[in-house]
Amino acid sequence: MEIFNISGLREIDLSSNNLSGSLPPNIGSILPNIERLLLGELTNLVGTIPHSISNCSKLTILGLSGNKLSGLIPNSLGYLTHLQYLDLERNNLTSDSSLSFLISLINCRNLTLLSLYLNPLNGILPASTGNLSTSLTKVTASSCKIKGRLPNEIGNLRSLLFLDLSGNNLVGSIPTSIGNLENLQRFDLSNNKFTGFIGDYLCKLQSLGAIYFSQNQLSGSLPNCLGNITSLRQIYLGSNKLSSNIPPSLGNLQDLVVLDLSSNNMVGSLPQEIGNLKVATQMDLSMNQFSNAIPTEIGGLQNLAYLSLRHNKLQGAIPDSMSNMVGLEFLDLSNNNISGIIPRSLEKLQYLKYFNVSDNKLYGEIPSGGPFKNLSSQFFIYNEALCGSSRFSVPPCPSSSKHKSNRKKLLVVFILLVIAVAFVPITFVILWIRYRRDKSAPQQADSLSTIITERISYYELLQATNALSESNLIGSGSFGSVYKGVLRSGTAIAVKVFNLQLDAAFKSFDTECEVLRSLRHRNLVKVITSCSNLDFKALVLEYMANGSLEKYLYSHNYFLDTKQRLSIMIDVACALEYLHHGCSLPVIHCDVKPSNVLLDEDMVAHLSDFGISKLLGEDQGDLYTKTIATLGYIAPEYGQDGLVSTKCDVYSYGIMLLETFTRRKPNEFEGDLCLKQWVSYSLPEAVMDVVDVNLVTPTGNHIRKELDVVASIMNVALDCCAESPARRTNMKDIVGMLQKIKIQLSAC
Template sequence: MKMANWIDLSANQFSGGIPDSIGDMQNLQNLSLAHNRLEGSIPESIGKVSSLESLDLSHNFLSGSIPMSMENLRYLKYINLSFNNLSGEIPSKGPFTNCTAESFASNQALCGAQRFLVPPCPTISAHRSRTKRVHRTIFISLGVIIAVGALSFGFVYLRYRRKDKLPNGANLSLVAMPERISYFELLQATNGYNESNLLGAGSFGSVYRGTLGDGRAVAVKVFNLQMEGAFKSFDVECEVFRNLRHRNLTKVISSCSTPEFKALVLEFMPKGSLEKWLYSHNYFLDLMQRLDILIDVAGALQYLHCEYATPVIHCDLKPSNVLLDQDMVPHLSDFGLTKLLGEENSITYTETLATLGYLAPEYGLEGLVSAKCDIYSFGIMIIEVFTRTNPKSEMFSEKLSLKSWVANSIPDELAHVIDANLLKESDEYFGEKLSCIASIIKVALGCTMESPRERSSIQDVLVALKKIKLQYMSSQSSRKS
């Protein structure tokens, strides 16, 4: 159950409490335990379920307070704790900033902000208030003393240890990384960058599999500094990976940077790329696996475009840049062409082109980059995932593209362009599968409109894909019952 990402146990007769071990479910995105007979308190450990997006515990007999740890659930969009026996203060930060009174209706003794239609929480007594002021004064005084001591030490250290400063050619990205791995360690880990360890090559370098001294398997991305733009690509990837955190983005372990050598040490993805799974005869992804992968990638794009302080545009979205871990969870990788938009900019310009076939028209013709460029590439990738046809295939020309080929097949010929391994007329659920895929292709075509203004937003795309998944699962369940 630790790997589950969608749990719906609503409308049963379950009793007892919610176990503390729920905090171990790091992949859980949607949880519904509504309309049961659950008792006890909401576990504090629920605040550790960092990927949680929807939580429904309504119509139970839960008591106690709402854990303040839930304020840390940055992806939580929907909360329903109504019709319980909860008491105490309603948290006001994090996901609770967008909640309405309906989320907490019909509880025993909740208090908090006026917008929740509950009474204000009791004020702290005068005695406790004075005690708190005394403590605050003491802490501030101690803080000032410690700060002065630290500054004094720092001054002396900088004055007498200037020789230990970083050399001018060193890259500051090394300081930001949690580990330091030397050039010689990487050389040993990859067996001298032996071709047998080569995982793939990209625009600015090659990626090798390596094994560190402690036994960890890693992927080492070595930048070809002879290539124009390689230095900039390395700096961009360091900047992006230093700050971004999401379960569907590749994790960087460290970097290694000298004037003559630059590399990133990445988490190794044992299942390889989505491209490998699509086109190799030894692998196969069923409909639900493909849809789950696309939903996760859309979630990563939503984080990049909307949930980070500075919008991040990937600029090179394609199956070879989607890597799969041991549990087939996708991780978006290769941020070498990424663009960071300023606070007041929703569009920027670039002279560096990404992979042909996935480029939005305005990107390929004018070098204009915006979030809608990623949307276009994602739409092409959706079509590729379900047709198992590369947009750069020789069958396409100036008059026929992957998008137009699929668009022209709707509605009567769609079954003939879908991956033959995925959809066969002899399939038991042929009708349900075709209907599900048709809905997905419709979403993809909404992403690939010629005009950026007419393309769907990533929020709408993510909602639509999740809805399609629920409808398909519901139809499968009804058929089996």
């Protein structure tokens, strides 16, 4: 660039322009008087940072963020003694294992900002980090592959306002010297591997506005003094191993906007003081062990838009006071032990878009006014005795019987008893005759005891499927074929007929029967019955009108947008979460892939095909098998050693999540390159290069925000695909992360 030959220049700002090239090797000699050099966000600035930059001795501001610079960060930066602002974030810059460039920066005594975010530094923070400028107010080094411990000397940087070391591989406990950073306002250590307790040292940070400690392995209790940091506005402690009550002192945080304690092991009652958090807009207490009733004081949170209490052990009724939470848009109370009725007063919540009370003990009428007009029936399943409108897939509520006399009631009971006494012997005779008659029939339905809704004979199956004709064939797999059928009642069914010429098909049939006997979840394909004898074995399944996810991804006649794809993958994640964590014995599916994800008429996803699934015994973390699943989706330990665990499903899910948003099959790559590597090389800057070209276009509205959402989804997928099973995220956390991303997507 000719501009670099003007030796008298003191300031250059070419940021955010369509410029290409590299920094001149002799930049220090041709710009000896430069004081401010800002070259961030250029189209194609490549190459290295020249060592000669140390000759720009008057430089106070150096901004090179958002480029494609590579190579080592030069130690010669330490000669820029007037440097105040150093921004190298979002490049491909590296360092040696001891991050020696940081040591050189000790000489920059006026440094106030240091940003290294998203560079693969791959080193250990030296203890001398604590000797950096005492004027330093902001340090961001997130997603830099920094490892080792956080040095105790970090507490010497007493002017720090902003410290972000998230998304690294830091281990050990958080040093108590952090308590010396009395001016700290934002503290982010999320997505690391910190262990140990959150100590009282945190309470010395009386200027703290935001704590981000989620996705670590922190344990123990929340410090009671946390409620004394009245400046706190955001607390993110989700996905740790915290095991205490919520301290009532948290109610003192009257400026708190976000409270996230999800996916921990927290216990006890929700404190009444939670009702003091009047300005809170988001509260996630899901995936814990909270018990007893929801406090009525929660109704005072009129600004709360998001409340998740799912997967706890809460009891009692839904407080009528929740109808005062006029700002609510999202309310999830699913998977608890909540009883009683759904208060009709909740119809007043005009902004409510998501209300899930499935898997509880509720009864009575489901309200039908206000926001309930648009809610899915799936939000009310698996309760005790809910009734109401047919669109909720519940029986109608019985009419009032207040005016019936006791005499009439006794008469009805007497008549029913008489009928029952007469019916039992008659039924016995009919069944005996039918048994004698059918004993000679070639085939007969063999029920799956706990999930049958009706018995269907072999002849009815033939009639329903046009004698298993090819025109009714809707799919084939390793162990048989699936046919569409229509019963005489008009009910559509899918009939999975096993190929008994294959020995493995017998085992596959028995496995599916054993596994599906005790499972029930909205995102698993429902089995109606089975039909079995020596010559014929079939499962009768609920028909999925929209076919498989694979069809929607790879057929030109179908299209799924970002929101639909994310919703489908959340459905599958919920199914796996149930299999791994919600059953008496964990179930490993072993063959998670798009062709085994089926879509009903409402585009709700259902996981199918349990033919090679495994049941883990009590206290059994993994087991060995010789059964091989589908290539491309198999976890390394499964393919190499035959070792399967729930983490194998997590790996397969991660691959499928990548496939869903890239529309690239995992088995179409050659050589050492694979789908997960291809994606990881492109994140986060080049997400546009890997995302399905049909999904987002350069002219689309809010393209940048939507690409950021897709990048977040792919980061979750890559966490699932870690080589080591121990480093893979569990399905509980995956569900939580994807649901939060879905909320972000809704805001795009």
